[in-house]
Amino acid sequence: MRAGFSCPHHQVDPGTFVTTTIAAPSSLAGSQRPPGLITDRIVRAVVFVAGAVVLVILALIAYTMINEALPAFRSEGWSYFTSDVWDPAHSKYGTLAFTFGTVLVSGIALVLAVPVSIGIALFTTEVAPRWLRKPVTYLVDLLAAVPSVVFGLWGLLVLAPALPGFYQGWHDLFSGVPVLGSLFDGQPIAQRSFMTAGIVLAVMVTPIITSVARETFATVPQSQKDAAHALGATRWEMIRAAVLPHSRGGLTAGILIGLGRALGETIAVALVIGSSPQISGKLFGSGDAAASVIALQWGEASDGTYRAALIGLGVVLFAVTLVVGVAARAIVARADRNAGGTA
Amino acid sequence: MKRSRARMLVPLVLTIGLLAAACGSSSSSTPKGDKGGSTSPTTAAAPKLAAATLNGSGSTFQQAFDEAVITEFQAAQPAVKVVYGGGGSGKGQTDLQGGLVQWAGSDSTVKPEDVAKYKGRFLYFPTVAAPITVSYNLSGVKLKLSPQTLAKIFEGQITKWDDAAVKAENAGATLPSTAITVAHRSDGSGTTANFTKYLVAAAGPAWTLGTDKVVAWPSGTQAGEGNGGVAQIVKSTTGSIGYVDYSDAKAAGLVFASLKNASGSFVEPSLESATAALEAATLAADLTYNPLNATGAKAYPITSPTYILVYSTQADPAVKAAIKGFLEFIYADGQKTATTVDFAPLPKAILTAAKAQITKIGV
Numbered sequence: 001m002r003a004g005f006s007c008p009h010h011q012v013d014p015g016t017f018v019t020t021t022i023a024a025p026s027s028l029a030g031s032q033r034p035p036g037l038i039t040d041r042i043v044r045a046v047v048f049v050a051g052a053v054v055l056v057i058l059a060l061i062a063y064t065m066i067n068e069a070l071p072a073f074r075s076e077g078w079s080y081f082t083s084d085v086w087d088p089a090h091s092k093y094g095t096l097a098f099t100f101g102t103v104l105v106s107g108i109a110l111v112l113a114v115p116v117s118i119g120i121a122l123f124t125t126e127v128a129p130r131w132l133r134k135p136v137t138y139l140v141d142l143l144a145a146v147p148s149v150v151f152g153l154w155g156l157l158v159l160a161p162a163l164p165g166f167y168q169g170w171h172d173l174f175s176g177v178p179v180l181g182s183l184f185d186g187q188p189i190a191q192r193s194f195m196t197a198g199i200v201l202a203v204m205v206t207p208i209i210t211s212v213a214r215e216t217f218a219t220v221p222q223s224q225k226d227a228a229h230a231l232g233a234t235r236w237e238m239i240r241a242a243v244l245p246h247s248r249g250g251l252t253a254g255i256l257i258g259l260g261r262a263l264g265e266t267i268a269v270a271l272v273i274g275s276s277p278q279i280s281g282k283l284f285g286s287g288d289a290a291a292s293v294i295a296l297q298w299g300e301a302s303d304g305t306y307r308a309a310l311i312g313l314g315v316v317l318f319a320v321t322l323v324v325g326v327a328a329r330a331i332v333a334r335a336d337r338n339a340g341g342t343a
Numbered sequence: 344m345k346r347s348r349a350r351m352l353v354p355l356v357l358t359i360g361l362l363a364a365a366c367g368s369s370s371s372s373t374p375k376g377d378k379g380g381s382t383s384p385t386t387a388a389a390p391k392l393a394a395a396t397l398n399g400s401g402s403t404f405q406q407a408f409d410e411a412v413i414t415e416f417q418a419a420q421p422a423v424k425v426v427y428g429g430g431g432s433g434k435g436q437t438d439l440q441g442g443l444v445q446w447a448g449s450d451s452t453v454k455p456e457d458v459a460k461y462k463g464r465f466l467y468f469p470t471v472a473a474p475i476t477v478s479y480n481l482s483g484v485k486l487k488l489s490p491q492t493l494a495k496i497f498e499g500q501i502t503k504w505d506d507a508a509v510k511a512e513n514a515g516a517t518l519p520s521t522a523i524t525v526a527h528r529s530d531g532s533g534t535t536a537n538f539t540k541y542l543v544a545a546a547g548p549a550w551t552l553g554t555d556k557v558v559a560w561p562s563g564t565q566a567g568e569g570n571g572g573v574a575q576i577v578k579s580t581t582g583s584i585g586y587v588d589y590s591d592a593k594a595a596g597l598v599f600a601s602l603k604n605a606s607g608s609f610v611e612p613s614l615e616s617a618t619a620a621l622e623a624a625t626l627a628a629d630l631t632y633n634p635l636n637a638t639g640a641k642a643y644p645i646t647s648p649t650y651i652l653v654y655s656t657q658a659d660p661a662v663k664a665a666i667k668g669f670l671e672f673i674y675a676d677g678q679k680t681a682t683t684v685d686f687a688p689l690p691k692a693i694l695t696a697a698k699a700q701i702t703k704i705g706v
Binding site for chain 1: 430431432433434436437454457522524529530531532533539552553554555556557558559560561562563564565566568572575576579580
């Protein structure tokens with residue numbers, strides 16, 4: 001109680017001056033530290049725990065999966081990662097075709113989705129009339145909330161049956177052209193293919209990338225945009241000179257989040273990829289992806305090694321996501337350095 | 344304002360009550376799958392069982408039958424609650440091993456190395472059977488196939504419908520030069536296991552992919568999830584061919600191929616030809632049997648058996664009585680229900696043996 005008499009003005013600690021004067025009239029209650037510092041410490045501890053929990057969970061998942069997948073790694077050796085023969089009937093588990101399919105399909109999705117997403121984001125932040133911005137933004141966000149199985153069923157029942165004619169057209173158009181000719185091909189051209197899965201994924205990741213891109217574009221200082229305009233830049237020149245360089249970091253983050261969703265997407269891909277594992281650059285042919293295989297084959301996999309092999313696919317997916325994410329960030333960092341470190 | 348709202352509520356509540364009553368009475372008087380009036384419960388006089396819950400999971404192949412028979416059984420025995428979760432034969436077996444369910448549905452027998460994982464001795468109860476059709480999409484062609492040709496088509500060696508091998512078995516039919524699209528299951532499946540098991544038995548060296556719930560299909564094939572998924576591919580793709588269970592193929596309106604059986608005659612899939620295959624099969628001591636590639640002029644060669652698995656020791660007397668009652672019901676009224684949901688009932692010999700097996704529960 002004695003502390004109640006101590007006048008704050010006698011403590012001439014410049015660091016705590018503001019807080020003490022505010023808190024003084026009620027109760028400093030004998031504590032030598034002002035309450036602001038204590039709450040700071042508590043918040044710091046809570047946030048630290050939250051951050052650590054993520055790492056611990058990640059480490060536990062990785063440990064458990066690797067542990068459970070060990071029988072498959074042991075029986076298959078390196079061929080588990082390097083072979084493309086997945087044949088449970090003969091106890092052969094090679095996952096390369098699934099890894100390939102996952103990366104290829106996600107790649108197609110990004111190639112299709114990134115330009116569209118940036119376009120939508122620029123439209124809603126820079127181009128669209130003010131009254132249109134809110135509704136478009138809202139609709140795109142709504143798209144992000146649609147469950148993936150809905151996209152999958154749409155792909156399966158509406159998109160896939162309509163595509164072969166379109167694929168055939170592209171195939172005929174580019175047949176004979178060196179690289180594109182074999183890219184726009186299938187063996188045979190199929191409804192359910194790498195391309196179909198890529199298109200469905202592109203629709204799914206577009207709202208995510210758009211959302212992040214829009215938020216990033218909105219942070220570009222008006223002064224920079226005004227400056228560009230003042231120098232006589234057209235709208236496109238302004239976007240190129242002021243908006244895009246400022247947003248590179250945010251865009252990368254958005255694309256990586258989209259990529260993460262594409263790599264791990266299970267049901268939508270399972271429905272439209274064709275489930276015929278093969279390593280082939282023919283985009284109109286059917287393939288298979290890691291997450292889909294786990295979902296589709298787990299239910300009936302009673303054999304121990306088979307189960308381990310499916311869990312191992314989770315490890316592979318984990319590794320692929322990590323490698324692709326790190327690589328993408330490295331590429332962007334390098335590009336930034338070359339461009340003079342704008343972001 | 345308050346009063347008028349209350350007044351409005353009265354008719355609303357009444358309507359809901361009436362609707363509920365209507366629903367209740369209609370569902371109890373006409374159980375699902377009971378299309379004809381002839382299958383009225385004959386065991387209504389059976390003693391009422393004590394309250395018990397029977398959880399089951401497993402084979403999706405027998406799920407439609409199980410659901411129909413459960414509805415009827417619960418109308419006769421309201422105290423017993425029977426649930427079937429599906430999920431696949433593999434899930435059923437692991438659930439039974441873990442003691443999560445009291446009964447499991449399975450299309451395949453338990454592998455010898457897995458027997459030790461069970462918490463005691465278990466019994467097989469064959470319930471019904473059904474043909475697996477080879478469905479195709481070719482307008483105006485009534486297809487006949489030998490197992491060797493079928494194997495070559497599904498291995499991707501025959502790629503066009505006007506291939507010489509197909510032509511030789513379909514003299515007189517006008518076969519187009521359309522490319523063949525093979526449709527198969529994308530998920531692990533007992534249907535795939537039985538289809539490939541048949542090809543191993545019937546096609547000889549022409550079939551090299553082996554048999555399991557997932558096999559390494561050639562590239563360029565198309566896969567769908569579940570029987571419905573394969574049926575959807577066949578239905579929407581000209582020139583496609585796939586294996587689909589009978590009830591799903593019928594529901595999708597697909598056309599079936601006639602297959603050359605072990606006795607050399609071409610047989611179309613039907614409930615009669617499936618029962619004919621069951622009659623030709625030999626029953627093992629544990630009541631498992633293999634009707635695949637059966638002999639007999641009328642036997643359809645890809646007929647798939649399906650079983651219910653239960654432990655022979657049952658600690659809870661109410662559960663024991665309920666399981667026995669449920670199985671007895673399957674072998675009485677359930678066999679009549681089978682045809683209404685496109686499953687083939689068991690022939691007399693298997694039925695008698697299965698009924699005798701019920702007495703082994705709880706001994």
